[in-house]
Amino acid sequence: MAMTQPSIAPATFDVRAVVPGALTTLVLALVAGVVNQVLVDRGTIEEGSPLAFFFFLLIVLAGAVGGFVSGRRAPDSPLLHGAVASASAYLLVQGIGVIRRLIAGDPLNWLSYLYLAVLMATCGMLGALLANHRNRQEREHPGRTRKG
Secondary structure: OOOOOOOOOOOOOOHHHHHHHHHHHHHHHHHHHHHHHHHHHOOOOOOOOHHHHHHHHHHHHHHHHHHHHHHHHOOOOHHHHHHHHHHHHHHHHHHHHHHHHHHHOOOOOHHHHHHHHHHHHHHHHHHHHHHHHHHHHHHHOOOOOOOO
16 A cells, blocks of 8 residues: 655745835844944943843844744745744844944954844744744634734
C-alpha cells in the first residue's frame, strides 16, 4: 500500500501585508528610540539605567506590534510576514546608523546588528502569532464581537 504525501504549498509572500507592519514598527520604535537618545544626551538618564532598558523594551514591543499588523493582513502565512516586517524596519534604521558610523569613523559591531535583527524578527513573529490566533477566532466565530 503506497502512502501519499500531503501537498504542502509554499508560503506566498505579499509585500502589501509587510509594508504596514514595517511602517508601524518604524514609527513606534523611532519614537521610543529618539526619546531615549534625547534623555541620554541631556544626561537625564544614564545609558545602562533601568529607564533606558524600558525604552529598549518599547522598541522590542514595537516589533511585536508591527508583526501583529502584518500577520493580520496575511492570514495564510502570518509568521513570515510578521518577521519580515519587523526585521526590515530594524534593518532600515540600522543601515542608516551604519552609514552614519562609517562616515564618522566609529567602530561597527556586526554581531550585535545580526543579533538585534534576529530579535526583531522573533518579536515580529510573536506579534504575528497573536494575529494568527485572532484571525482563527474570527474564522471560527464569525460575527462575534469582542467584549471590552
